[in-house]
Amino acid sequence: MARRYDSSTTTFSPEGRLHQVEYAIEAINNAGTCVGILAKNGVVMACEKKVTSSLLAPTKTSEKTYKLCDHAACTVAGLTADANILIDQARLRAGRYQYQYVEPIPMEQLVEHVCNYKQAYTQYGGLRPFGVSFLFAGYDTHYGFQLYQSDPSGNYSGWKATVVGANNQAGKSLLKTEYGVTSNKEETKEEMKTNDMKGDDVVEMPDLEGALELAVKVLNKTMDATATSSDKMELFSLTLDDKGECVHKILTADETQKVIDKVEAKAAAAATES
Amino acid sequence: MSILEYNGAAIIAMTGKECVAIASDTRLGAQAQTVSCDFRKVFKIDDKLFVGLAGLATDVTTLENTLKFRRSLYELREERSMTPKVFSNVLSNLLYEKRFGPYFIEPIVAGLDDTNKPFLSGMDLIGAPVYTDDFVVSGTATANMYGMCETLYQKDMEPEELFETISQALLASVDRDALSGWGAEVHIITKEGVTSRQLKGRMD
Numbered sequence: 413m414a415r416r417y418d419s420s421t422t423t424f425s426p427e428g429r430l431h432q433v434e435y436a437i438e439a440i441n442n443a444g445t446c447v448g449i450l451a452k453n454g455v456v457m458a459c460e461k462k463v464t465s466s467l468l469a470p471t472k473t474s475e476k477t478y479k480l481c482d483h484a485a486c487t488v489a490g491l492t493a494d495a496n497i498l499i500d501q502a503r504l505r506a507g508r509y510q511y512q513y514v515e516p517i518p519m520e521q522l523v524e525h526v527c528n529y530k531q532a533y534t535q536y537g538g539l540r541p542f543g544v545s546f547l548f549a550g551y552d553t554h555y556g557f558q559l560y561q562s563d564p565s566g567n568y569s570g571w572k573a574t575v576v577g578a579n580n581q582a583g584k585s586l587l588k589t590e591y592g593v594t595s596n597k598e599e600t601k602e603e604m605k606t607n608d609m610k611g612d613d614v615v616e617m618p619d620l621e622g623a624l625e626l627a628v629k630v631l632n633k634t635m636d637a638t639a640t641s642s643d644k645m646e647l648f649s650l651t652l653d654d655k656g657e658c659v660h661k662i663l664t665a666d667e668t669q670k671v672i673d674k675v676e677a678k679a680a681a682a683a684t685e686s
Numbered sequence: 687m688s689i690l691e692y693n694g695a696a697i698i699a700m701t702g703k704e705c706v707a708i709a710s711d712t713r714l715g716a717q718a719q720t721v722s723c724d725f726r727k728v729f730k731i732d733d734k735l736f737v738g739l740a741g742l743a744t745d746v747t748t749l750e751n752t753l754k755f756r757r758s759l760y761e762l763r764e765e766r767s768m769t770p771k772v773f774s775n776v777l778s779n780l781l782y783e784k785r786f787g788p789y790f791i792e793p794i795v796a797g798l799d800d801t802n803k804p805f806l807s808g809m810d811l812i813g814a815p816v817y818t819d820d821f822v823v824s825g826t827a828t829a830n831m832y833g834m835c836e837t838l839y840q841k842d843m844e845p846e847e848l849f850e851t852i853s854q855a856l857l858a859s860v861d862r863d864a865l866s867g868w869g870a871e872v873h874i875i876t877k878e879g880v881t882s883r884q885l886k887g888r889m890d
Contacts, residue, residue, distance in 0.1 A: 472765060479762055503762050511755045 484550030531566025694865030770797035781813035830859035
């Protein structure tokens with residue numbers, strides 16, 4: 413029955429759904445996973461690299477991570493060709509904002525601009541939506557370090573930690589249990605029965621190493637590969653240097669391997685304990 | 687009165703042995719009246735690429751922002767730095783786009799390319815470039831600056847000697863020009879980095 417209402421983006425189905433948009437979101441569930449984690453002093457993004465042929469001769473540093481401006485970067489899950497258009501849009505917007513206000517663009521404004529651009533393809537023109545979800549990581553002086561997720565519908569939200577791409581549900585459930593630490597665990601256990609839990613949980617943000625390790629742990633879970641190696645994943649971090657300027661870093665193969673080794677060691681230690 | 691002489695400026699760039707120097711005055715005036723003595727006219731585009739903009743102050747500021755935007759976009763897309771020659775062409779193109787309503791700027795580009803070879807170029811307000819291997823000048827005291835440079839310049843000066851030469855050339859030129867002076871700054875660019883200094887000159 414949905415058949416009649418799913419070929420055009422500009423038509424609602426009788427249930428009030430936009431099928432083309434939903435199909436676009438489905439397309440991304442086959443794409444390489446991206447994890448984003450907010451840390452105390454930075455943002456970490458880890459991606460599964462799906463294209464790893466030795467015959468590849470890449471000219472760009474990455475097919476997953478892109479710098480948008482001095483203080484923002486993003487990772488891509490979905491159709492890379494579609495992503496290139498949107499990334500260029502984001503770069504232009506950031507540059508034009510800087511040109512007009514002589515100030516760096518606030519993160520949410522950048523994200524919202526890209527998302528508004530995506531939304532237009534769900535309402536006008538008879539063109540298909542972009543098959544891309546982004547994780548945006550950035551810093552501004554208004555809200556510090558931030559992490560945002562966007563999808564083909566043009567919807568976005570800010571996160572402390574999130575996953576997009578293949579097996580994102582498994583990744584998200586792992587993050588729910590492992591991200592941050594709820595303080596006052598013993599007291600709240602009794603209180604839970606009588607008081608309202610009004611978000612009294614204090615979620616403690618991890619530091620950068622902790623965030624990197626958690627990201628690798630999540631990728632281990634979402635990737636089907638039996639052995640994770642540094643050539644299948646790409647780790648990125650955004651931090652501030654002592655001059656207050658943003659540092660974009662894609663970890664080298666050696667550095668990535670070190671994080672993977674640490675995670676494996678901790679997992680082995682936990683296994684022997686229990 | 688020419689619009690290019692409204693605010694006043696004096697900029698020189700010179701090549702040395704594996705280095706370049708670019709120097710400017712820091713006066714901002716409204717014709718005869720001096721309004722500021724710390725108006726920047728030379729801007730860092732990259733570690734080894736500087737641009738000096740002489741002419742109408744509002745266009746100096748606008749072009750500074752435009753050039754930084756263009757360079758930023760280039761670096762994001764191409765994942766490499768813009769060489770001085772390419773930057774000079776971008777600037778020339780930018781100016782010619784406004785051929786029939788130009789920016790009132792006569793810029794100077796000075797830098798070291800990826801092999802650390804010195805690069806200099808100067809342009810008129812509609813982008814006609816000139817590439818030299820000795821010196822370029824721009825501003826309201828060009829006649830004075832050409833004279834000073836032609837006399838004092840020698841090939842392959844070391845950074846310290848280049849600094850002395852360009853400073854003397856600039857100071858002597860602006861002292862005979864009412865519209866430039868009131869402070870000066872010099873940047874020496876070598877493969878190790880940039881040294882920037884303020885000059886102490888006549889404040890009149």
